[in-house]
Amino acid sequence: MSGILRRVGEWRVGAPIADTRAPEGPIEERWDKRRFSAKLVNPANKRKLTVIVVGTGLAGGSAAATLGELGYNVKSFCYQDSPRRAHSIAAQGGINAAKNYRGDGDSVFRLFYDTVKGGDFRSRESNVYRLAQVSVNIIDQAVAQGVPFAREYGGLLDNRSFGGAQVSRTFYARGQTGQQLLLGAYQALERQVAAGTVEMHTRHEMLELIVSDGRARGIVVRDMVTGEIETHLADAVVLASGGYGNVFYLSTNAKGCNTTAIWRAHRRGAYFANPCYTQIHPTCIPVSGDYQSKLTLMSESLRNDGRVWVPLRKGDERPPAQIPEDERDYYLERIYPAFGNLVPRDIASRAAKNVCDEGRGVGPGGLGVYLDFADAIARLGREAVEKKYGNLFEMYERITGENPYEAPMRIYPAVHYTMGGLWVDYDLQSSIPGLFVVGEANFSDHGANRLGASALMQGLADGYFVLPTTVGDYLAGAGTFGQVDQDAVDEAVDRVKEKISRLLAVNGTRTADSFHRELGRIMWDYCGMERTEESLRKALERIPELREEFWNNVKVPGDPEGLNQALERAGRVADFFELAELMCVDALHRSESCGGHFRAESQDADGEALRDDDEFAYVAAWEWTPDGPVLHKEELDYEYVKMTQRSYK
Amino acid sequence: MNLTLKIWRQNGPEDRGRMVTYQVEDVSPDMSFLEMLDVLNERLTLAGEEPVAFDHDCREGICGMCGMVINGVAHGEQRATTTCQLHMRHFKDGDTVTIEPWRAAPFPVIKDLVVDRSSFDRIIQAGGFISVPTGAAPDAHSVPVPKDAADAAFDAATCIGCGACVAACPNGSASLFTAAKVTHLGLLPQGQPERASRAKAMVEQMDAEGFGGCTNTGECTAVCPKGIPLDAIARMNADYLKASK
Numbered sequence: 001m002s003g004i005l006r007r008v009g010e011w012r013v014g015a016p017i018a019d020t021r022a023p024e025g026p027i028e029e030r031w032d033k034r035r036f037s038a039k040l041v042n043p044a045n046k047r048k049l050t051v052i053v054v055g056t057g058l059a060g061g062s063a064a065a066t067l068g069e070l071g072y073n074v075k076s077f078c079y080q081d082s083p084r085r086a087h088s089i090a091a092q093g094g095i096n097a098a099k100n101y102r103g104d105g106d107s108v109f110r111l112f113y114d115t116v117k118g119g120d121f122r123s124r125e126s127n128v129y130r131l132a133q134v135s136v137n138i139i140d141q142a143v144a145q146g147v148p149f150a151r152e153y154g155g156l157l158d159n160r161s162f163g164g165a166q167v168s169r170t171f172y173a174r175g176q177t178g179q180q181l182l183l184g185a186y187q188a189l190e191r192q193v194a195a196g197t198v199e200m201h202t203r204h205e206m207l208e209l210i211v212s213d214g215r216a217r218g219i220v221v222r223d224m225v226t227g228e229i230e231t232h233l234a235d236a237v238v239l240a241s242g243g244y245g246n247v248f249y250l251s252t253n254a255k256g257c258n259t260t261a262i263w264r265a266h267r268r269g270a271y272f273a274n275p276c277y278t279q280i281h282p283t284c285i286p287v288s289g290d291y292q293s294k295l296t297l298m299s300e301s302l303r304n305d306g307r308v309w310v311p312l313r314k315g316d317e318r319p320p321a322q323i324p325e326d327e328r329d330y331y332l333e334r335i336y337p338a339f340g341n342l343v344p345r346d347i348a349s350r351a352a353k354n355v356c357d358e359g360r361g362v363g364p365g366g367l368g369v370y371l372d373f374a375d376a377i378a379r380l381g382r383e384a385v386e387k388k389y390g391n392l393f394e395m396y397e398r399i400t401g402e403n404p405y406e407a408p409m410r411i412y413p414a415v416h417y418t419m420g421g422l423w424v425d426y427d428l429q430s431s432i433p434g435l436f437v438v439g440e441a442n443f444s445d446h447g448a449n450r451l452g453a454s455a456l457m458q459g460l461a462d463g464y465f466v467l468p469t470t471v472g473d474y475l476a477g478a479g480t481f482g483q484v485d486q487d488a489v490d491e492a493v494d495r496v497k498e499k500i501s502r503l504l505a506v507n508g509t510r511t512a513d514s515f516h517r518e519l520g521r522i523m524w525d526y527c528g529m530e531r532t533e534e535s536l537r538k539a540l541e542r543i544p545e546l547r548e549e550f551w552n553n554v555k556v557p558g559d560p561e562g563l564n565q566a567l568e569r570a571g572r573v574a575d576f577f578e579l580a581e582l583m584c585v586d587a588l589h590r591s592e593s594c595g596g597h598f599r600a601e602s603q604d605a606d607g608e609a610l611r612d613d614d615e616f617a618y619v620a621a622w623e624w625t626p627d628g629p630v631l632h633k634e635e636l637d638y639e640y641v642k643m644t645q646r647s648y649k
Numbered sequence: 650m651n652l653t654l655k656i657w658r659q660n661g662p663e664d665r666g667r668m669v670t671y672q673v674e675d676v677s678p679d680m681s682f683l684e685m686l687d688v689l690n691e692r693l694t695l696a697g698e699e700p701v702a703f704d705h706d707c708r709e710g711i712c713g714m715c716g717m718v719i720n721g722v723a724h725g726e727q728r729a730t731t732t733c734q735l736h737m738r739h740f741k742d743g744d745t746v747t748i749e750p751w752r753a754a755p756f757p758v759i760k761d762l763v764v765d766r767s768s769f770d771r772i773i774q775a776g777g778f779i780s781v782p783t784g785a786a787p788d789a790h791s792v793p794v795p796k797d798a799a800d801a802a803f804d805a806a807t808c809i810g811c812g813a814c815v816a817a818c819p820n821g822s823a824s825l826f827t828a829a830k831v832t833h834l835g836l837l838p839q840g841q842p843e844r845a846s847r848a849k850a851m852v853e854q855m856d857a858e859g860f861g862g863c864t865n866t867g868e869c870t871a872v873c874p875k876g877i878p879l880d881a882i883a884r885m886n887a888d889y890l891k892a893s894k
């Protein structure tokens with residue numbers, strides 16, 4: 001909101017930070033050690049302790065349900081009309097777990113290894129190892145809840161392979177795995193609502209964090225139906241509000257996904273880690289027009305049987321069926337023979353961008369590549385393909401009006417997931433004591449690139465298994481927290497009310513959506529799949545200018561009272577503006593390429609991402625200050641996985 | 650294409666509400682129905698009028714948040730499709746399209762096309778779960794589930810809780826929604842211990858919310874975006890009867 005224009009791309013370096021909670025010793029014993037050292041809360045005292053959980057996706061829903069089961073007094077919040085709508089519901093492909101039910105060489109260590117390597121050596125070993133360990137418990141829990149995973153004729157669970165892995169460790173429920181896992185968590189949550197341990201607040205949006213005496217002690221929310229501004233106090237606050245991909249306007253996120261909860265917490269002192277790490281998913285339906293409101297993902301599992309290709313020749317406009325085999329370029333199979341169509345997402349996305357930049361893209365505007373099932377249909381039969389991918393093919397046909405059984409799909413990369421998020425320690429606690437962050441909202445496990453089928457795993461690992469232990473350890477000291485400072489509450493409420501009145505008072509000539517679209521365009525063009533110092537500096541000039549215009553020319557109709565969807569959107573866009581700037585600063589300072597962050601200046605002779613481990617093997621945790629961002633570095637050590645240049649060739 | 654829209658406007662639960670006519674021009678056939686409404690809302694906002702409130706979120710047919718009655722049919726005439734997945738290529742130039750909210754007493758209108766569906770959450774609270782606290786689960790392979798049962802349970806579990814079944818039912822019944830959950834959990838070995846009590850509690854909650862009874866009209870399954878079959882209701886009734894004996 002500040003109208004002061006700082007010098008473009010300016011930041012300062014502060015003191016380094018450390019993850020002080022990760023135990024020492026052999027990696028396979030660390031989580032057991034931490035669980036044992038975590039203090040316990042007496043059951044009679046749990047009832048007197050209140051925990052707020054913001055967001056009801058896989059991480060928030062599972063956390064609220066589990067904390068309720070443990071006997072805490074839980075208050076759960078979501079902006080949708082029901083906790084079941086959270087965007088985890090849209091995850092299609094599956095969830096990884098190191099069960100090794102296939103006997104194909106999988107293990108906890110291999111899942112750990114694949115995830116650290118897939119994250120391009122920018123994640124923490126301790127966290128990732130724990131994730132791989134608890135992955136097996138997630139599957140047990142979900143099956144016991146009645147999640148209808150795909151099964152084989154013998155009644156045992158089926159698995160499939162997924163990008164970035166050479167073993168079959170992905171559990172799935174047709175193309176709706178996220179839906180089924182979320183409904184499992186939702187049902188567990190509703191069971192606790194009925195039991196009286198969880199108080200549910202739907203259609204409530206968190207707009208501010210209350211920090212009292214250095215601790216997170218509550219939130220300010222707006223009741224989206226009445227417009228009333230409410231405060232809710234607690235002994236600990238958990239943010240599970242998801243990722244910030246909608247900063248690009250067009251993404252595969254739900255329309256309501258936003259950064260406000262984590263951005264407000266950042267403004268109150270929570271460090272924001274690696275904001276520039278965004279995942280561009282390679283298999284999405286291409287943009288069809290200016291009115292486009294969102295992009296739709298086609299599950300990456302399609303790459304198991306679909307073959308990606310473009311015409312060999314530039315500007316070849318023949319229909320795909322008329323292009324003979326020897327005039328097609330199956331470029332992933334050609335460049336990466338070992339992994340072929342199953343290379344990790346960042347690599348597949350950039351390869352698609354490269355062939356389109358060469359003028360070999362297909363469809364309107366040349367921004368698309370083919371994903372072809374003709375071979376799979378010939379090999380397996382149409383019925384088998386339909387069984388595996390039927391709902392995805394239907395979805396494609398509904399959106400594009402084209403039949404993928406007859407002509408290849410057209411796909412193009414789209415913003416899908418944000419690896420960055422609020423900085424947390426091993427306990428998932430942010431730099432504000434008492435503020436915990438889980439799921440996509442934190443930064444912790446995926447490094448610079450997330451592997452397919454790992455988001456569901458992380459959300460549920462955090463919510464079901466990690467957080468309930470670590471929050472308990474924190475709350476064991478609640479006796480010393482003291483009363484919440486009323487001034488801190490009043491100030492937070494005033495900030496919320498002031499922002500709402502300001503937005504409504506501008507009465508300019510452009511809608512919040514039109515600003516959002518323009519911001520998204522800037523981010524996609526200058527801070528998207530490929531970044532350069534020049535593009536980022538350009539973005540850092542344009543964003544403050546546009547933000548300034550926003551605050552002088554936005555038009556938000558209606559009143560602060562009652563349901564006002566335009567006001568909700570405008571508030572979120574205002575926060576996206578601030579986040580966008582930090583993302584560009586982070587991308588600018590990290591002059592190496594790694595994972596989803598590709599700096600054109602840092603590539604090898606083959607055009608692959610070139611890391612600079614001497615300079616950048618750290619987590620960039622940014623502190624908000626009125627004078628601009630301050631960088632705190634957390635060094636990353638690799639004791640178990642040797643740092644190598646990733647190769648999928 | 651150009652369209653005439655007749656949209657239900659209601660400024661809050663106490664307002665009587667009325668149909669208001671709008672014109673929209675230059676609608677592209679590739680737009681989704683909600684994108685067409687976005688264009689209208691953008692125009693209304695700039696003209697200083699109140700935009701039309703409607704619920705939506707994922708816009709890929711899975712969250713269940715969107716839903717409107719389009720030309721008298723819940724989610725529109727396209728089969729097995731949510732409102733967000735309905736595209737304008739199914740309309741033609743000069744069409745008049747009426748747009749109304751779900752209408753049922755247990756779904757009170759909040760504003761315009763937005764209704765309160767929290768009654769659905771309360772039906773799930775009554776018993777739409779398997780009681781298994783976190784950490785108490787045996788190994789996932791300890792109980793094999795026949796593939797047919799797993800597949801049939803999955804088909805019922807795909808319900809997105811949008812409420813189209815209620816909006817389409819002449820009795821305003823939530824039987825298809827409730828039966829989908831009873832069927833999903835009742836088909837799995839893990840769901841057996843609570844099977845009878847679950848059906849009984851959920852049906853009773855459905856009645857308490859003010860939803861009507863089922864008379865096998867089948868309008869629900871005809872509009873269901875996920876194609877939940879009518880025989881789920883027979884299964885729910887059977888479980889309910891067993892529990893009531």
